Amino acid sequence: MDTGRILTVFMSLVTLGFGIVAVTAPLAVFDFLVMIIGLIFLFIGILTFGFGLSVPSGKAKLNMLSSGLISIVIGLLAVLSPYVATIAIGYLIALWLVANGLLTFAFAVSIEWEKHRICTGILGTISFLLGLYLFMNPSIGTAFLTLVLGIFFIAYGILSLITSLFFWKT
Secondary structure, three states: OOHHHHHHHHHHHHHHHHHHHHHHOHHHHHHHHHHHHHHHHHHHHHHHHHHHHHOOOOHHHHHHHHHHHHHHHHHHHHHHOHHHHHHHHHHHHHHHHHHHHHHHHHHHHHOOOOOOHHHHHHHHHHHHHHHHHHHHOHHHHHHHHHHHHHHHHHHHHHHHHHHHHHOOOO
């Protein structure tokens, strides 16, 4: 048996399964991803703080200790309360959409030479309104991102499975 091909089919099925779970339960998947990222922040923070303890006194030591402490706090927050971290990410997405919408709309108003400046203004308005909506419902933004990730994994899993089965005979 060709173990490489069997592993490729297995990987394709796992990817497809993860995509289906991400599409059907995006908030649960996002909470899981926040937990993993939280553990990574916690681990890096502990290492950075430990490294900061070994640095000679001065500004570098203070920077390393501060960086490590901030990473530890963010990691603990994500691990102990994934919901709070999810909401924070949702607010960051909303802030970006509002700022992007305002700047895009201002750009559309300021240009005279652009033929399609009305379309640019409409895009800015949509971005701004979507950002305001996400400020009122920040967890929807993170669920949407996980949904898009799930759709990507479904497509990737299907294409990978088709490719691995197609080349099975060769």
